Amino acid sequence: MAVNSYREDEFMANTDKVKITKRLLAYLFDYKKEVVGVLLSMGIAIVISLMNPLIIEEALDNYVANSNLPGLLKLGIFALVINVLYIILVKVRMYIMALITNKILLRIRQDLYEHIQTLSFAFFDSRPTGKILARIIGDVNSLKNVLNNFVTTLIPELLTVIGVVVIMLVKDVRLALAALSTIPFLVVSVVCIQRVTHKRWQIFRKKSSNLNAYVHEDIAGMSVVQSFGAEDETKEIFGNLTDEHRISFWNACRFADWIGPVIDLCWGLSSMMLYLVGVKLLGTERVSVGSLAAFVTYVSMFWHPIMSLSSFYNNLITNLTAAERIFDILDTEPDIVDSEDVEELPDIEGSVEFSHVSFTYDRGTPAETKVLEDVSFSVKPGETIALVGPTGAGKTTIVNLISRFYDIEEGVISVDGYDLTKVSIQSLRCQMGVMTQDNFIFHGTIRENIMYGKLDATEEEMITAAKAVNAHDFIMKMEKGYDTELKEQGAGLSIGQRQLIAFARTMISMPKILILDEATSSIDTHTEILVQKGIEALLAGRTSFVIAHRLSTIQNADRIFVIDKGGILEQGSPKELMEKRGAYYNLYMAQFADVQ
Amino acid sequence: MVKLDGVDIRDLTLKQLRSSVSVVLQDVFLFSDTIEENIKMGQRKTMQMDAIKAAASSAQASTFIEKLDEQYATVIGERGVGLSGGQKQRISIARALSKKSPILVLDDSTSALDMETEHEIQKTLNGLTDTTKIIIAHRISAVRRADEIIYLEDGKIAERGTHEELLAKKGLYYQTYLAQYGGYYGS
Numbered sequence: 001m002a003v004n005s006y007r008e009d010e011f012m013a014n015t016d017k018v019k020i021t022k023r024l025l026a027y028l029f030d031y032k033k034e035v036v037g038v039l040l041s042m043g044i045a046i047v048i049s050l051m052n053p054l055i056i057e058e059a060l061d062n063y064v065a066n067s068n069l070p071g072l073l074k075l076g077i078f079a080l081v082i083n084v085l086y087i088i089l090v091k092v093r094m095y096i097m098a099l100i101t102n103k104i105l106l107r108i109r110q111d112l113y114e115h116i117q118t119l120s121f122a123f124f125d126s127r128p129t130g131k132i133l134a135r136i137i138g139d140v141n142s143l144k145n146v147l148n149n150f151v152t153t154l155i156p157e158l159l160t161v162i163g164v165v166v167i168m169l170v171k172d173v174r175l176a177l178a179a180l181s182t183i184p185f186l187v188v189s190v191v192c193i194q195r196v197t198h199k200r201w202q203i204f205r206k207k208s209s210n211l212n213a214y215v216h217e218d219i220a221g222m223s224v225v226q227s228f229g230a231e232d233e234t235k236e237i238f239g240n241l242t243d244e245h246r247i248s249f250w251n252a253c254r255f256a257d258w259i260g261p262v263i264d265l266c267w268g269l270s271s272m273m274l275y276l277v278g279v280k281l282l283g284t285e286r287v288s289v290g291s292l293a294a295f296v297t298y299v300s301m302f303w304h305p306i307m308s309l310s311s312f313y314n315n316l317i318t319n320l321t322a323a324e325r326i327f328d329i330l331d332t333e334p335d336i337v338d339s340e341d342v343e344e345l346p347d348i349e350g351s352v353e354f355s356h357v358s359f360t361y362d363r364g365t366p367a368e369t370k371v372l373e374d375v376s377f378s379v380k381p382g383e384t385i386a387l388v389g390p391t392g393a394g395k396t397t398i399v400n401l402i403s404r405f406y407d408i409e410e411g412v413i414s415v416d417g418y419d420l421t422k423v424s425i426q427s428l429r430c431q432m433g434v435m436t437q438d439n440f441i442f443h444g445t446i447r448e449n450i451m452y453g454k455l456d457a458t459e460e461e462m463i464t465a466a467k468a469v470n471a472h473d474f475i476m477k478m479e480k481g482y483d484t485e486l487k488e489q490g491a492g493l494s495i496g497q498r499q500l501i502a503f504a505r506t507m508i509s510m511p512k513i514l515i516l517d518e519a520t521s522s523i524d525t526h527t528e529i530l531v532q533k534g535i536e537a538l539l540a541g542r543t544s545f546v547i548a549h550r551l552s553t554i555q556n557a558d559r560i561f562v563i564d565k566g567g568i569l570e571q572g573s574p575k576e577l578m579e580k581r582g583a584y585y586n587l588y589m590a591q592f593a594d595v596q
Numbered sequence: 597m598v599k600l601d602g603v604d605i606r607d608l609t610l611k612q613l614r615s616s617v618s619v620v621l622q623d624v625f626l627f628s629d630t631i632e633e634n635i636k637m638g639q640r641k642t643m644q645m646d647a648i649k650a651a652a653s654s655a656q657a658s659t660f661i662e663k664l665d666e667q668y669a670t671v672i673g674e675r676g677v678g679l680s681g682g683q684k685q686r687i688s689i690a691r692a693l694s695k696k697s698p699i700l701v702l703d704d705s706t707s708a709l710d711m712e713t714e715h716e717i718q719k720t721l722n723g724l725t726d727t728t729k730i731i732i733a734h735r736i737s738a739v740r741r742a743d744e745i746i747y748l749e750d751g752k753i754a755e756r757g758t759h760e761e762l763l764a765k766k767g768l769y770y771q772t773y774l775a776q777y778g779g780y781y782g783s
Contacts, residue, residue: 005629005671125673125678126673213628217627221625224625226614227614227619228618228619228691229615229638230637230638233637233638233640390682390710391708391709396680396681518708521707522622523734524734524772525772525775526771526775549708549709549710549714587710590711590712
């Protein structure tokens with residue numbers, strides 16, 4: 001299987017930046033009214049800011065020149081009022097935008113999480129959990145600024161720039177051209193810089209992800225690290241990863257930081273051009289001191305937004321990579337989907353049929369492995385089938401296919417005559433109960449963990465299920481009983497106890513088909529017998545598939561399938577197979593080899 | 597008090613203690629890295645390929661590893677995804693064996709293995725005469741050849757002795773034996 005680990009950067013296909021930006025903007029469309037409101041208030045604010053230089057011009061040329069103090073005072077009060085209004089409008093804008101941005105982030109995170117739950121095993125098997133977390137948490141967080149600034153920076157600043165340019169051109173074309181002379185150089189520089197920085201930010205995100213994956217896994221496996229005294233090794237690897245992380249950040253940042261100086265240079269040069277042209281004209285033609293002063297203000301009003309726009313652009317490029325990674329997951333199609341014409345699987349009796357089924361893991365990749373070849377069998381409702389055979393032979397694969405966790409390439413699997421691919425996944429899986437070796441206990445109380453199997457179960461149903469698997473006794477011995485808080489991954493309980501809780505979780509849903517994949521291998525014999533007695537009572541008349549190595553587990557099966565080399569070597573009742581003296585007989589006798 | 601070679605373990609440094617004991621935990625945890633790196637854990641800089649292969653062979657893992665496309669360089673998923681339960685257990689055993697510590701603890705480490713494989717691994721373990729082996733298991737077959745079997749119940753030692761002695765006692769161990777083997781076809 002092609003697996004990504006912390007050592008390797010994740011692969012990302014080339015992306016269309018414009019498309020990604022548009023997709024991100026689409027989230028803003030849900031808040032059209034608020035966005036328009038914000039833009040309107042910003043429009044007014046811009047008009048006010050554009051008026052300020054004109055007020056200065058008026059003040060200098062008409063009031064100061066004529067020593068008109070009362071008039072100047074009136075103008076001053078007017079200026080004060082409109083600028084206070086400006087401040088209020090800015091605050092209102094910030095508040096509304098913060099509200100919208102947070103709602104959008106919530107929506108994106110929700111969409112991402114919901115989508116991830118539909119993805120198949122192959123997606124999760126092929127990459128570390130830490131890398132998935134990095135996308136849900138870290139990358140979504142990064143979008144905050146981008147979304148906010150789209151409305152608060154991009155549009156207003158763009159409008160300001162356009163407004164300023166128009167006014168400058170109207171007032172005096174020559175002065176305007178002088179002030180804008182460095183624009184071509186600016187555009188070229190910015191485009192070149194951003195091309196490089198975009199790639200570098202992508203690398204930075206990949207390195208962050210690697211680091212995240214490593215730390216996540218390391219902490220989860222800390223007991224192994226400590227018992228093998230591998231702390232120095234892990235420290236070294238962690239050090240290397242943080243170095244790579246730091247260096248990638250440094251590489252991206254320092255290149256991106258060129259934009260500031262480039263703008264400063266252009267600003268300085270254009271101001272210089274303005275003064276040169278202005279002083280030359282001042283005196284020869286009618287360019288007043290006030291007019292020149294106004295132009296100087298317009299120049300800074302032009303370059304300030306440019307600076308802000310370039311910083312926004314920088315920010316966009318930096319965080320666009322976050323958006324790319326989020327959409328990469330949202331665009332990943334789940335492998336197992338309901339086809340359009342699915343029907344709901346009705347309440348089943350529990351017959352299962354495999355008809356010429358073949359299955360290969362990682363089809364079409366270099367890691368392709370054919371596990372099942374032309375497998376056929378038929379199981380009647382209520383039968384208990386034991387699957388035995390060497391590890392890796394395909395036993396777990398067969399039961400995974402019954403739950404349709406993977407799709408087969410040849411043959412048909414049917415339940416009660418219904419082809420699995422023609423019924424909805426939900427209606428199939430809700431009638432199955434699966435118990436594996438690795439049971440996952442969630443952080444929560446014992447009650448919550450058991451009820452996870454049937455969310456609307458009653459207290460009686462929960463206790464019945466717990467009693468059936470003989471978990472009730474040890475739970476009641478605990479101080480808080482069913483309200484005992486369990487830690488993540490069930491730490492604090494023995495493996496056997498965890499298994500029993502997971503058992504109760506499966507039992508409570510009263511599945512029609514039960515799959516026990518080495519589920520009792522970690523329980524002591526005594527408890528296993530108790531559990532099995534309970535399960536037998538509940539399973540009377542229900543179909544089950546049991547994978548186990550212990551005789552005690554499989555001895556009561558109706559039939560045994562010996563799985564090896566991609567198929568079923570032998571099948572029959574325990575008695576029949578013993579009389580055959582074949583593969584099963586050998587396995588059976590091996591158990592006694594040591595004991596007799 | 598827990599003593600190692602007569603010394604209270606609290607008087608030993610953690611490093612001394614941990615380098616003396618190799619553990620195969622019940623809950624097998626493998627890292628998303630190559631099989632080679634997993635087996636080398638704790639001795640990444642010093643262990644050679646021969647030692648890794650020898651450990652894998654003792655753990656009955658070399659056959660399936662050599663069948664993989666990239667063999668020891670195959671990257672396994674987080675928590676050992678991509679391998680069957682038995683394969684994971686065998687790599688975990690190889691990891692412990694490669695350390696060559698004087699004390700080896702196997703906590704229910706062959707539960708997912710079929711009888712034949714378990715038998716082979718036990719043969720190897722029996723050959724490690726310089727190693728103290730502490731085996732925790734539910735299967736009689738896993739403990740049958742122990743020099744001493746300790747049956748624990750409710751945090752106390754309920755019975756102890758060799759397999760034959762305990763069977764003769766007809767106590768708790770004997771009950772477990774009967775439950776696993778008694779009343780079967782041919783027994």
